[in-house]
Amino acid sequence: MGEPAQNDTVPRPAPTADVTGANLTPEEGFVWSRIDGVLTIDELCSITGLGRDRTQEILRHLNDLELIQLDPPTAARNEAGPVKHPQPASEQTTRPSGHQATNQAIETIHRPLPHSTTSASGGNSDSKGTSDDASVDLSDERRRAIDQFYEDLDRLNFYQLLGIAQDADDKQIQRAYKRRSLKFHPDRFYGKELGSYRIKLEEIFRYLTEVRDFLLEGERRQAYDESLAEDQALKEQIEEAMVHEEEILTHNPSVAEALEQDGEPTPADDRKPPQQRTTTDSQTPRRPRPYHKRRSRLRLQALGSVLGEFDPQTKKPTRPPASPTPRTRQASAGKRPTQTNKIVQDFVHGRKQRAATFYEEGIRKLLDKNFVGAATSLKLAVTFDPKNEQYRQKYELASSRAQGLMASRYYKQARFHESVGRWEMAAKLYSKAADHDPQADYLCKAASTLTMTGELRRAQEYATKAVGLEPENAAARIALAQVFTAAGMNKNARRELEAALNRDPDNELAKTLLKDVRKRT
């Protein structure tokens, strides 16, 4: 036999050898069959299951028979080269072949690596951040974009959210969804400290997905389109009423004055952003621009967002206050001239007559169930003839119906959000409903959802209001009690619960809660 082979020698089958001509045992045949030009002698010894000595003996025998070649160790690996799976010739490679990889891998095979064990145990920076937003790893611009869009979720309709036309086809919907995802999917901010923005992003993304799925379902989309059309009609009514109002004011400064002196809020007025309100109430600066204009704009904004139709761009002062969408503008444009004439005419006939005209108009709208429009007209009637009880009654009726209408819309939306666990949104909408129509039901709902989201002060406001409104209502007491419980004010909670049980001795919920509270105190 030849010289003793080294353990890291790689044996290779001799290319020309006729194996069947030799006389081998199955064991030898097996060892021969393991030789593939990749495994070293050492490796072969460990895999044949025949033991090191027997394997080496067989290898020597095979070598003597010239069935295999024992190449020097280093040369062998480099020469042997990659043994690839056969690949169809038609296949083209889409990337560099990476033959460089082979060489590097071979050269460095025995090189001990600088080994880091820390990388594996390193903390997961992607975990849900509970830290405050000060440490959030996002640019101001990004934050603003996220905040803005998050707000938009309950302001814009589905089409506006995706930034598509109402007649967009499925492909366009998908495309728009993907574009939005690229902007707001949490993965876009992987490894960043996101704080509360993580939840916002998840919420946005989930909502977008729902919207997309919704719009891709023909039937649901159709129903939605119909409800949008209804909204649109309602909005047109409101707008008409407002254009009307505005025109009166523009042409008749005295009316504006009259209105201004009359501090009572009109339907949507209480939704004035606080900033604006401060300006109005403070002594200086006085009237940055005509009051009625500002007021109409504010109201339009308010109404627009109620309906989820308001285009955020109209907030820019350069755009005219009315008519956010072309279609509306057209609709009201047709009616405008005649109305204007009529109003101008009317105006000449003293305050009472004008009041009567507005009243008439208001009643007509009331009969049309256009409550918002009716409220506007009747309000004007009351303004011009404040002593007329009939006008006032009808105005209050229309106004409360208009408020109630909006409130019930908010309430419906709120219930939807509550049902899918979007507590914050639900709380927001319930409070809006309660603001518009402070009935005990709405107030209680607002209070309990606000309790859940931790806005206890506001929750208390609503609950207290509910109790004040209906002191005998056990549910209101319970709502207040829950706020107190959440705030840790167990004594107060207990008082309210006992009051609730006084009024409704069988109320199981109050009983359970009282038991809990007693346990705690």
Added chain:
Amino acid sequence: MEPVIGIDLGTTNSCVAIVEGGTPTVIQNRGGYKTTPSIVAIAENGRRLVGHIAKRQAVTNAENTVFAAKRLIGRKWTSPEVKSALETVPYKIVEGPHGDVRIQLRGRVYSIPEASAQVLQDMKTVAEDYLGDSVGKAVVTVPAYFNDNQRQATKDAGKIAGLDVIRIINEPTAAALAYGFGKKLEQRIAVYDLGGGTFDISILDMGEGVFDVVCTSGDTFLGGEDFDRRIIDWLVFGFAKEHKIDLRKDKMALQRLKDVAEKAKCELSSVTETEINLPFIISTGRSESLHLQRRVTREKLEELTMDLVDRTVQICQQTLEMNNINQSEIDEVILVGGMTRMPKVQEAVATFFGREPSKGVHPDEVVALGAAIQGHALMDESSDILLLDVTPHALGIMVVGEKFHKVIEQNTTVPTSATHPFTTIRDNQTSVRILVLQGKHDDADQNELLGEFILTGLRKAKKGEVEIDVTFSISADGIVSVSAKNVETGKKQSITVTATSGLTENEIEEMLQESQQYLMEKRKEDGVEQSLSELKTMMRDLERLMATVEKAIAGSPFGKQTLQRANELIDQCKAALDQDQPEGVSELRDSLTRTLNMFKGVAAKTAL
């Protein structure tokens, strides 16, 4: 930017890739292969074998060779998959301490993630050798049908291998990602993946750099190995008819049959006929050995495996039908898995979908490439790629009658959340137990239990009066949390469902330590081996020079002394080489180097 590798941890083969300079590249292993068998074994001498080498001895060392660990990962001891594995795999499977599955090899018990970790570690090393730097982060792929426990167990395997698995993604999604990489396409694509052990079909939508899985299904026991088995059976049957010997009874013969069957199968993808040649396969018992020699044509292979190919097509059909998708809506078909190199498979797919499959991707690399691309996209802020993955299984809770009530449907894009109201089933029921389940069966116990918790303090009332809202949410990285809320009181209970891989944190930590230890020792051993082989070379050189030098210097006393010392040195070397764990190797090498240099000098002078 820290490098992130993408690993396709397959049932039969694994593959590693990385994005370098914006280009995704597969990294070859030391043997020059782009894929490495997902096989680990413990050799007789206690050494761990991974990959190709482990495959070459799989049958003869069957009890100590773990293959298809992926079929067991994250499964419960009581699951049907484990029961069937108990009967079919040659290695010993035992129950773990947490109702999980463990493997016993040469007297030591290993967890399944530990076995997979060895493959992952091998892939990590391949990447590190290529990059010349350590690698800490990886994206690892799993089949789309993997449940949370299986995904978690795969993550744990990564941890044990010293890798931070930053994301687990679905194989078909990864394939689509790699296919769509750098292309501005808006398409609905089908991914047909026929690997070594499993078959999957998935439909995805892609566009605007976003990838969205529409649906996915498959068969976990259908793959290339079934094709191999058909060839083996055919060979064995033919041999038995001729010689009345069952080759399967002989381990060595069976190993050779397995190797050769797969080789022939692969060859028949590019040629129409090949020869199977197994000389000296078995002894006749009369000190004589028999050969197995047979020609096999592509046609024969197709005939043997026709039903397997048909079965994949049936599954495609069902999947499309179930999801109301027409073949005509599919814009592109991507082939994944080594088995799709078989022309018959390509043909069947082309016929079914009515279009030629995409030729642009390598079926056995595309998944790893996709994983690397996703890893890169996550780390790179400026990336314009976003992968939208879906929940592989419906999530829900157990309701009355031990039924499963879904709250989040299968194939919902994550992150997501959903709420469903539930109520009490008994009068005066004051608490409910929420069992969080994952799966598709109506019977609760047929699904995976992910966790449970109890909501207490319900008002005593008639059954059906108290309302409880159960909310499920899944974050972008697949973490499931569940909360239950008493609607009346607003009281809330919630858990984050940490899927159970079957291992505790401590166990994982221990296994990590151990695997690091092993790696260090192995590297040291490799170092020792290298010194020993150098020693051997030098010793042989010294021996060769001995005669020449002897002639030149034997005359002087100094020369005699030198020769004597040289001979002693050679004896010491021989003794060291005979030992398994020799000591003082480096000193020996130093002395040897000095002596050798001197000898060379003398030899050079005498030659003049």
